Amino acid sequence: MIGIFYFYPMVQALILSFQSGRGNNLEFVGFDNYIRLFSDSNFLTSVKNTLIYLIVQVPIMLILAIFIAVLLNDERLRFKGFFRTAIFLPTVTSLVAYSVVFKYMFGADGIVNQFLLKLHLVGAPIQWITDPFWAKATIIIAITWRFTGYNMIFYLSALQNIDKSVYEAARIDGANAFTQFWKLTIPLLKPIILFTTITSTIGTLQLFDEVVNITKGGPGNATMSISQYIYNLSFEYTPDFGYAATVSYSIVIMVVLLTMIQNKIGGDKR
Template identity: 55%
Template sequence: MAPSKRHNLTGWIFLIPAALLILITSFWPMIQAFLLSLQTGKGTRLNWAEPLWYNYARLFQDATFRLTLGNTFLYLIIQVPIMLGLALVLANLLNNPNLRWKGFWRTAIFLPCAVSLVSYSLVFRTLFSTDGFANDLLMGIGVIDSPVNWLGQTGTARFVIILGLIWRWTGYNMVFYLAALQNIDHSSIEAARVDGANAWQTFWFVTVPQLKPMILLTAIMSTNGTLQLFDESYNLTAGGPANTTMTMSHYLYEMSFQKNPNIGYGSAVSYVILILVAVLALIQMKVGDKRD
């Protein structure tokens, strides 16, 4: 056997175990979930739906699913741009070589994403309870006259979820931008300053364009994560009041494992989430990829 062919064969031998593991643990469950989405029934007594797309057609008539879809996109549209913009600004500030205690500030901003999802949700529930720190602070400085039921009203409950997401994930994205900033051509920044550009112009017209690949990556990851959002909806508000803060993944969980479980319908919801993730990722890649 020729050395090149033997080399290729050796590579495939090493790849096959990993490929089989991915196939068994990822793709096979995806296929099984799709088959389940075409079935109806309770528990193990499942039958093929008539018509096969019955569960998907039911989604368009499900007011609760439409509500959770709207909630999820509301979080996506508001939280992701704010979080990524804040992460970009913080990364640029913390990349200053003259900044003192850079390690401390970087660690402090990154630490929230290392906190357990359940733990931070419980902390936010305590902070925004009617007798929590948020109400005490706002009443102390005269912003409000009486305690606000933050988690019992639709608008404020959504605000708390968005605030929690920004607090937890901004530092995570900041680390990506900090890493990308290390590879920026500093001669272009110096040239902009010599030409009279101020700090904002240098940042917006010189630094940001060089960070576009990383901005695209973080935008795709943040979009995918928000579309699959579960923990905040489940632990912070339990989907209330009246499902107005519930996300699609939270609804998927309830349909599959709680409240008269319907595995087939839950699988259909999961595939809608998968399609949305794939479509939005494809759009972002097409918009963000400017290569000829």
């Protein structure tokens, strides 16, 4: 079943990436599709947008997840179960449902603009959906809201497995809370940080639902992700499944390269 449902489609997609044509009328074109990538302005725009999401959103999300996990790991905190559940709930929320809610919340007359106007933080409604910069910011806020709790669970689990005597010894040696966090917590979380960085990178490179349901890739192509471009090539534009498969494999190549870099930087040779 693994061979049929995993490896066979992967091999077929790879073969398809060397073909081109409309619909099912495909012919072998060698590496022409891969060469076409470098001159395709829509593809380059989608890559730029996706990398912006990756560079900006992933670090913010992981830092928030670590910070929240440390707070929730405090034995003195009351109602820990409630807070853990509340922060994790966005992860199990329907992608389409929460995207639609965000679209209305960040609309020109949405609750976010009303709140900012009442506090006199802005003089006019922010065009969250129709302005290229703010549209990207809306996507980043949405995926951060959804996946911070998911990563927080990994960090919280790792923190609960750290022997408390390590921190007791540090306190006896005079280490303050910040020193304990920087010199003990972060190094001990290093394997989990590497794991969440890699999985978050893969997830961001495959970003689709939020972009399609909140901004539809607009304004123009200002928020279009690589996965949305693959969808457009297959179903919105004149179907070109061969080139769509090529763009799909570009994600595979980027994931492999970024994972190798992250393992090189954050991996432990021991």
